[in-house]
Amino acid sequence: MQSKNIVFTERGKAALISEPVVELKPNEVLVELAVSTTSSGTERANLLGSDTVDWTKPPKESRFPKHLGYCSAGTVVAVGEAVTQFKIGDRVAGTFGQYRQYCPYKEEKLIHIDDLPFEEAATFFISIFPLAAIRKCGLEIGESAIVMGQGILGQFAVALLKAAGAVPVVAVDPNPEKRERAKVFGADYAFDPYDPDFAKKVKEVTHGGANVGIEVTGVGAGLNGILDCMALKGRVALLGCTRVSDFTVDFYRKVHGPGITLVGAHTNARPREDSSSGWWTERDDMLTLKKLTQYGRLSLASFVEETSSPEDAPRVFQRLAAEKTFPIHQFDWRRLK
Secondary structure, three states, X not given: OEEEEEEEEEOOEEEEEEEEOOOOOXXXXXXXXXXXXXXXXXXXXXXXXXXXXXXXXXXXXXXOOEOOOOEEEEEEEEEOOOOOOOOOOOEEEEEOOOXXXXXXXXXXXXXXXXXXXXXXXXXXXXXXXXXXXXXXXXXXXXXXXXXXXXXXXXXXXXXXXXXXXXXXXXXXXXXXHHHHHXXXXXXXXXXXXXXXXXXXXHHHHOOOOEEEEEEOXXXXXXXXXXXXXXXXXXXXXXXXXXOOOOOOOOXXXXXXXXXXXXXXXXXXXXXXXXXXXXXXXXXXXXXXXXXXXXXXXXXXXXXXXXXEOHHHHHHHHHHHHHOOOXXXXXXXXXXXX
């Protein structure tokens, strides 16, 4: 059987290629994808030649072709002989899959989604990244929060902070359209980080500074900017992957003196089993997103701005490589001819 897969063929280019379906292992489930959500930051970095996804290893020369794409939902079409939790026909969402029409997953990397729309379930995995950052900051109901950067992770962070009881929630982005979207989807205030009075305005609306900060830009200026906005003993999660070190932070005045806690929020920095306060497993956070959606607390699919067929992948990823601002995007695999 053949599978139509999106492959990064060389630096800056992607193609839809027909390849044999990967042989299923005993503990794996084969899923026919319905919808995938694009993770613009990680996918842009890999498309343009970064191989720094694994922080435990030093950077290396990037090699192509690459199979990427890790946030999808679909229907089970085959199960390995050792699989016990899933059967053919089950509707599922997965973690760390790829852009493969027929995608294999280890059994523990899937959850049942019942009758939830695939469009919603395909946002769950990427949504647990900001959810983990919020948990690690120990947010309490009524505390103020700020999100630096309004890409897909930043927008989802705003919605999750609102659902978690943060007040006020401040969104930050230099793009005025993104600031307006942030207010539509849950931010109480939205500011431009290049405004000369930016930090002053944030401290005014938060009555002295934000208690919790989620830094999603992945650049040094973003970290410096959010530190200027924090309250005494504030907590800042580094959700953005700052992959360069050529910037400086005045740690004495911005971190040490005000007692700021900096928390690494890479999604792999999780327990594999047994969730505890602030440290939940992938699976438990996926199930949390499922419940929040089922009970109407969130509708992250409503954030999606563009939907394409996988056949449009070359054009989509050409744009992703070239455009500074990329919309929240999904691939609909059901459109394949």
